[in-house]
Amino acid sequence: MTESNLQAGVRERNVAPAWSRAVELFPPPDRILSTILARQAERYGDGVLLVAGETRWTYAQTAAIAAASAQTLVDAGIEPGERVALMCSNRPEFLQVYLGCAWLGAIVVPINTALRGFQLSHILRNSRPALLVVEAPFLAAFDTVDAEVELPSQTWVIGSPAEAAATRLSPMPLPTLGAGAPAGAVRPGDTVAILYTSGTTGPAKGVCCPQAQLFWWGIYSARALGISEGDVLFTTLPLFHTNALNAFYQAVLNGCTYVLEPKFSASGFWAAARRHEATVGYLLGAMASMLLAQPATADDSAHRLRVALGGGVPPQIHHPFLERFGVPLVDGYGSTETNFVFAGTIPSDRPGTMGYLADGIEAGIVDENDSALPDGQAGELVLRAKEPFAFATGYFGMPEKTVEAWRNLWFHSGDRVVRDSDGHYRFIDRMKDSIRRRGENVSSWEVEQTISSHPAVAACAIYPLPSELGEDEVAAAILLEPGQSLEPVDIVRHCEGQIAYFAIPRYVRIVSAMPLTENGKIKKGALRDAGVTADTWDREVAGIKVRR
Incomplete structure (x- = not known):
């Protein structure tokens, strides 16, 4: 099958959605990547699966590359x-x-x-x-x-x-690629990847993602986005996160082309989308705001993009984005541990919310004792899958954290959510103090550990403050040791090279005393509620650049 056939000719002979056919084509034992690649290589042959810069892989080539890459691992002594x-x-x-x-x-x-x-x-x-x-x-x-x-x-x-x-x-x-290895004896429940997600009260946890979970990511995401055979899926998101990785599965399972750009560029996004004739895009959080902030041009709607993921995009952005670019943003919700478990309509009927519960998923809103709460009352969102291995299986090397998160046979999301009487779900906030900045999860605990290692720092509290682009900015309240002095920029320089650049605080507030609870814990809620105070230093206003 040629590339043109892949993108144009196949729809005429297929009635059921591509994702629905994929579920039938791959029964439970076959929901492993080696079987998926081999079977889709037979189906699509020389249709283009991957476009990355000058690189083009057909479906047949991709299967051969996977087998050859496996052989290099075998030769290096790597075992299943x-x-x-x-x-x-x-x-x-x-x-x-x-x-x-x-x-x-x-x-x-x-x-x-x-x-x-x-x-x-x-x-x-x-x-x-x-x-x-x-x-x-x-x-x-x-x-x-x-x-x-x-x-x-x-x-x-x-x-x-x-x-x-x-x-x-x-x-x-x-190693250069040569002959291919036979597919390993892999099962749908076997871990294919460990993806690290930032902790809120401790170090990052390694989420064990089974082979079948990535299969279901491809199915549920394609269903939410209305992906069809022959679509061109265009992502600028990093492959080390779930979104871009599962977009590859969306492509291979549904007979699409996967276009991978090096990184997001607000000024170059639409030119790249036009160059690749992309039909489906992926935007998170502040990305849509950044695109709207670009100068308007006559080419703003001169593209083939018909839909884009818009998880975490502020509600006030949806309509202007659709008006200017002609692209509806799809609301949704998922996590590394779960899947694409909520999705909105196209276009969204309630922009900026979570949408509706996906088929194949169960959800509940519970109190601190895991007792169910009625519609309209906020509580913790708990989830579980009806399909085997559609969710992660736990945290690598952290059995106590696994038991805590999956207690009572439900995955506890840590998110405070409300379910409306019509089945619509709304995100309220995190149960604990994680921070989401520019599409990245920031562990306040990890940043606090880094800053507290400075000899002049007696105590540190990391908390989120609202960003002009949506999501959060990282703020630090710092109590100094007696007799010590420190400039806010010193905190930035201390963090450089020790933590990720996106986790380095934008706001620094040197305080004379921390607000404390009755049992001596820092009241981060009070710091958040105070916002940007007169004594809060802003490195962007100061013109301080973070060294990466």
Whole structure:
């Protein structure tokens, strides 16, 4: 089948939605990536599956690359169930390594390319990878890892190994591909990836994502977005997060082309969408606001994009976005642990909310004792899947956290939510103090640990303040040790290289005393409610740039 056939000719002979046919085509035992790739390669052949820069992979080539990549892992002594840590930007090699792991039955551990120091050390300690695959520009990040952390004995580098001269690593070039390995004896419940999601009261947790969970991400997302066979799915989101990764599954399961851009650019987004003739896009949080902030042009609606994911986009953005660009934004809700469990209509009937519960999912709103609450009353959202292995199976190496989150056989989201009488769900806030900035989850605990390590800091509280673009900005209230002095910019410089750039506070407030509860805990709610006070320093107003 040619690329033109893939994008134009197949719809005429198919009546049922592509996602519905995929569910029938892949019964429960076959919901593993090796079977999906092999079967879709037979169906679509030379139809283009991946576009990334100058790289084009057909469906047949992608299956062959997965098998060949698996063989390089076998040759390196990697066995099914072992972890392969991967720090790489949006490029084909990321998918090459991921597909090889999935084909063999090894577990890929994607690492956010911004992580350094404490956060990176924790992931390596927790996941204990047998192999590290790193894009050359990020090799130096491993110099910030704690000295006692044991690094894998094998490191493959994507790019020039010469850039590793000053690091603790001794990398070899990413092996060239040759013959393919047979598919491993993989089951739908086997973990295919460990994706780290920021903790709220502790270090990041590694979410164990089974093969079938990614299958259902592809099905549920395609259903919510109305994806059809032959669509061109266009993403600028990072592959080390769930969204861009599951968009690949949306493509391969539904006979689409997956277009992967290096990163989001507000000024270049629409030009890229036109160049690729994209039909489905993916926007989160502030991205839609940034696009609307660009100068209007005559070409604003000169594209083929008919729908875009709009999870977390502020409600007031939806209508202007549709009016200007002609693209409805789809509300939705999901998490790394769950799936695409809520979705709005196209266009949204209540912009900026969660939408309606997806088929195949059960949900409840409960109080602190897990007792059900009536419609209209806010409580914690709990979820469970009706399909086997459609949700994550737990947190890697953290059995107590797994039991806590999945207690009473429901996954506890940590989100305060209201269910309206007509079945519509509305997000209120987080039960605990996580922060969402520019599409990234920020662990207040991790930032507090970093700032508290400064010798002049006696206490620190990290909390969110509203951003002009939607989502949050990171704020820090700091109590100094007696006799010590510190400028807010010193806090920024102290954080650089120790935590991700997006987690470094924008707002810093040096306080003479922390607001405390009766049992001596810092009242972060009081700090949030105070907002940007007269004594709050704003690094953007001060013109201070964060060094990445």
